[in-house]
Amino acid sequence: MLKNYFKIAIAVLRRRKFFTFISLFGISFTLTILLVLTAFIDKVVGDSYPDRKRDRSLYISRMTEVMQQDGTSSGPVSFYFLDHFVGSLKIPAALAISSGFSGTNTYVNNKKIAVSYKYTNAAYWDVMEYDFIEGKAFNKQQIDNADKVAVISEDMKNQYFGDIPSVVGKYIEADNVKYRVTGVVKNVPITSYMLFSDIYLPYTVAKTDFRKDKGYRGGFFGVLLAKSTGDVSRMQSEFNAMVRRLPMESKDYKKIYCHADPYIVSYVDTGDEKRSGVMLVLSIIGIFTLLVMLLPTLNLVNINITRIMERSSEIGVRKAFGASSRTLVYQFIVENIILTLLGGFIGVILSIIALHFLNSLNLIPNLVLSINFTVLAIGLLVCLIFGLLSGVYPAWRMSKLNVVTALKSQ
Amino acid sequence: MIRLQNIEKVYRTDTIETLALNSVTLDVAKGEFLSIMGPSGCGKSTLLNIMGLLDAPSRGMIQIADKKTDNLSDKQLAQFRNKTLGFIFQSYHLINDLQVLDNVELPLLYRDTTAKERRMLATEALEKVGLSNRIKHFPTQLSGGQRQRVAIARAIVGKPDIILADEPTGNLDSAMGNEIMDILINLNRNEGTTIVMVTHDENMAHKTHRLVRLFDGSQVQ
Numbered sequence: 001m002l003k004n005y006f007k008i009a010i011a012v013l014r015r016r017k018f019f020t021f022i023s024l025f026g027i028s029f030t031l032t033i034l035l036v037l038t039a040f041i042d043k044v045v046g047d048s049y050p051d052r053k054r055d056r057s058l059y060i061s062r063m064t065e066v067m068q069q070d071g072t073s074s075g076p077v078s079f080y081f082l083d084h085f086v087g088s089l090k091i092p093a094a095l096a097i098s099s100g101f102s103g104t105n106t107y108v109n110n111k112k113i114a115v116s117y118k119y120t121n122a123a124y125w126d127v128m129e130y131d132f133i134e135g136k137a138f139n140k141q142q143i144d145n146a147d148k149v150a151v152i153s154e155d156m157k158n159q160y161f162g163d164i165p166s167v168v169g170k171y172i173e174a175d176n177v178k179y180r181v182t183g184v185v186k187n188v189p190i191t192s193y194m195l196f197s198d199i200y201l202p203y204t205v206a207k208t209d210f211r212k213d214k215g216y217r218g219g220f221f222g223v224l225l226a227k228s229t230g231d232v233s234r235m236q237s238e239f240n241a242m243v244r245r246l247p248m249e250s251k252d253y254k255k256i257y258c259h260a261d262p263y264i265v266s267y268v269d270t271g272d273e274k275r276s277g278v279m280l281v282l283s284i285i286g287i288f289t290l291l292v293m294l295l296p297t298l299n300l301v302n303i304n305i306t307r308i309m310e311r312s313s314e315i316g317v318r319k320a321f322g323a324s325s326r327t328l329v330y331q332f333i334v335e336n337i338i339l340t341l342l343g344g345f346i347g348v349i350l351s352i353i354a355l356h357f358l359n360s361l362n363l364i365p366n367l368v369l370s371i372n373f374t375v376l377a378i379g380l381l382v383c384l385i386f387g388l389l390s391g392v393y394p395a396w397r398m399s400k401l402n403v404v405t406a407l408k409s410q
Numbered sequence: 411m412i413r414l415q416n417i418e419k420v421y422r423t424d425t426i427e428t429l430a431l432n433s434v435t436l437d438v439a440k441g442e443f444l445s446i447m448g449p450s451g452c453g454k455s456t457l458l459n460i461m462g463l464l465d466a467p468s469r470g471m472i473q474i475a476d477k478k479t480d481n482l483s484d485k486q487l488a489q490f491r492n493k494t495l496g497f498i499f500q501s502y503h504l505i506n507d508l509q510v511l512d513n514v515e516l517p518l519l520y521r522d523t524t525a526k527e528r529r530m531l532a533t534e535a536l537e538k539v540g541l542s543n544r545i546k547h548f549p550t551q552l553s554g555g556q557r558q559r560v561a562i563a564r565a566i567v568g569k570p571d572i573i574l575a576d577e578p579t580g581n582l583d584s585a586m587g588n589e590i591m592d593i594l595i596n597l598n599r600n601e602g603t604t605i606v607m608v609t610h611d612e613n614m615a616h617k618t619h620r621l622v623r624l625f626d627g628s629q630v631q
Contacts, residue, residue: 004512004519011507317503320464321564322492322520324485403464407503 002334009335012307013342023303026296027343027386028350033292035351035379036358039369041285044191045264046374050130051195056229057127058236059266060086060222061194065248066255076100077258078218079203079210083121085242086222086260091235096120096127096223099210101197104175106160113159115174116196119203119210125151127225128195133157135168135183138202142182146204150179155187156198174199189367194221194267216249216256224260236260293386300336300390308332308398315398316406325399332398336391337384344383348376411572411604412438412461417470419456419627430456431467432627440571443598443605445615448624454608455576457624461606462495462574463487475571492520496565500577502557504549510536510560511545517568535563539593555586562593566603573597575607579614591617 013020048054060082064074082097089095101116125137130151138149150172152160161167171178179201188196203210210218226235239260246256261269268281308315318328348371355369419431431453438444446454459465460472463479472479475494482490496517504513514532523531536542539559549557558578565573575594579587591614598605607618615621623630 003525004508004515007512008505008507015507313503314505317505318516319488320462320491320497321517321568322488324488324520326485327488327520404459407464407499 005331005334006338009338012311012335013339016307019303019307023300023339024343024346026299027340027383028347030292030296030386031344031347031379031382032350032354034289034382035347035371036354036369037285037288038374038378039351039355039371042374043189043367043369045267047189047192049186049192050128050188051192051223051263052129053127053225054263056226056232057263058224058226058232058239058260059194059263060224060239060258060260061266061269063217063256063258065216065253066257067252068254073217073253075217076219076221078213078215079220080214080218081216082220082222083211085246086224086239089224089235089238089242091226091231091238092224093227094123094127094225096124096225097203098124098194098200098221099203099206100193100219100221102219106172106174108160115156115198117174117199117201118197119201119206121203124200124223127223130188131186133184133186134166135181137200138182143202143204146202148177148179148205149182149202150174151183151185151200152181153187153198154184157181157184172199177205179205190364191367194223216246222260293382297386297389300386301393304332304336304390304394305397308394312398312401312406315401316403319403319406328399329392329395332395333388333391336395337387340383340387340390341380343386344379347383348379351379411440411442411475412436412606413471413473414457414461415471415473417457417460417467417472419453419460419465420468430627431460434470434624434627434629436622436629438604438606440604441598441602442620443595443618444607444620444622445618446606446608446622446624447610447612447615452624453627454624458574458576458606458608462497463491488520492517492568494571496568496570496573498558498561498565498573498575498578500580502549502554502561502581504557504560504564506549508548509545510541510547510549510552513549513560514563514567516564521568531567532563535567536560538566538597539563553586554582555589558582558586558590559593562590562597566597566601570603572604572606575605577608577610579609579611587611587614 051057060077062074063077063081064072066072079097082095087095098120099118101118104115104117106113106115122140122143130137133154137151138147142149152172157167160172161170167181167184170181172181179199190196224235224239226232243256243258248254248256259269265278268278315328352371355371359368414434414436417431417434418429421428421430434457446457448454456465460467461474463474477490479487479490505516511529511532514535515528518528518531533542533545536545539562541556541559541563544552544556549560552560578594579590582590594605594607595617597603609615
């Protein structure tokens with residue numbers, strides 16, 4: 001029976017090539033968009049390099065201060081706030097502090113290289129688990145001494161030094177200052193914006209002394225590490241209590257909001273206390289997915305109705321010779337699933353090509369997207385949903401067709 | 411084999427009511443070859459469709475192979491048609507996307523048969539109509555007479571007790587029409603299949619056991 005359905009499905013696809021093209025294009029193109037999107041989300045959300053202890057970490061990304069008059073002021077926190085107030089908490093095992101990355105240019109053989117750099121404290125290297133290709137991180141002693149040392153990314157090493165086996169001990173120049181390389185780490189994609197950089201420097205080598213600025217907001221991020229996952233909620237409570245006790249920076253402010261949140265919540269924090277960033281992102285993804293899927297599904301429903309009605313004589317014959325309405329619904333759904341799986345297969349191939357193309361363009365530094373089994377499973381599931389959604393209604397309509405009317409239509 | 415009692419068929423639209431069949435009573439005996447004649451629009455095909463359970467009468471009783479059919483569900487009707495009835499249509503109604511063998515196998519798809527059995531029975535049916543050398547062809551590669559022979563093979567493959575043929579020679583020239591008629595006569599004579607045939611052709615009708623004439627939805631002979 002299935003073989004017969006398969007034969008007829010293929011024959012129908014070959015019969016009206018333009019319709020088939022439209023159907024397959026709709027399915028495969030939609031699937032490609034969804035697969036690329038899920039590959040992106042999977043990479044951004046699912047990849048836990050270099051913060052592999054996410055389950056016992058809380059991220060501090062921004063602070064919002066509410067003014068006496070209407071209005072709020074919001075942005076990343078300062079080194080002082082992290083070091084002085086957050087650093088005084090008792091429950092955390094460690095506090096990683098790093099600045100957001102800044103850009104500068106450096107030159108190698110008269111060739112300009114764009115460089116991102118950020119400052120970190122010593123605990124940053126204990127909290128994070130960067131993969132060192134060679135060398136190691138700078139230590140507390142070097143930070144206290146304000147030694148001009150640096151950890152660089154693999155990508156930076158290749159761009160600046162070229163293809164040589166070891167660069168530890170060599171000097172790299174950025175912003176007219178030479179830094180001695182202590183280690184080379186595997187690249188971090190820019191989508192991990194709190195952790196990404198080409199060059200990591202001790203916070204003490206910056207031209208401005210971050211410790212002197214007593215403001216609460218600056219350009220820094222913090223990551224609190226608990227001793228165990230059981231301590232995370234206690235650590236969060238202690239943080240919240242500290243924020244509640246925080247004196248206002250000036251008379252202009254009446255309220256301070258600052259959160260230590262799990263990775264995802266912190267990643268999409270909008271600074272808006274009334275609207276959750278997670279809900280906002282989920283809503284955007286949901287609406288996007290719905291729109292992307294809804295249009296081709298409606299299109300397929302329409303095409304399927306036309307195609308099925310063209311086959312009303314066949315429906316009449318099948319009914320006359322013993323097919324029940326249910327059998328016919330089953331047949332047309334199977335045919336449609338064959339069509340969507342075919343579209344899905346093309347979609348997967350297109351996605352591989354699209355991801356390869358996106359990776360080679362290097363639009364987002366160090367972000368290497370790939371199709372993995374999760375994405376593939378989502379893709380296949382999407383295909384089946386497509387097949388069912390676009391097949392059920394036309395099949396049901398067709399199965400209700402009167403035999404005599406169906407036979408007369410030829 | 412077939413018993414129709416006071417069959418009425420009324421087609422209704424918002425404004426018009428058309429009486430297609432008016433109190434038709436008809437008995438067809440087992441093994442009989444009956445032809446139905448009448449002018450266009452007199453209700454011949456409607457009567458055949460009602461006998462074939464493809465259409466329901468507005469009033470009256472149908473009994474086929476000793477079974478009353480008024481209360482059968484969609485699924486039961488489908489099963490009953492599959493086991494008991496075979497259809498031959500004027501315009502063949504073959505599925506052009508399927509090869510001859512697959513077309514003939516079609517009624518067996520809705521039964522509990524294996525692919526091997528289906529293949530064997532379909533080949534056997536095609537041999538009976540002299541088309542065993544065309545099993546891999548598509549319907550569009552065949553002549554009208556050959557297509558109708560495929561349709562006959564499809565109608566007999568499930569070994570039904572009754573065959574209902576709606577102008578089976580209507581689209582064919584007289585030579586091909588006679589060939590098809592000979593196949594039907596042999597089928598009736600050798601296999602004992604009950605056949606009801608609608609036709610416009612007096613010559614064909616006179617080759618059958620009995621002729622029923624309809625006029626304006628009523629039986630006149």
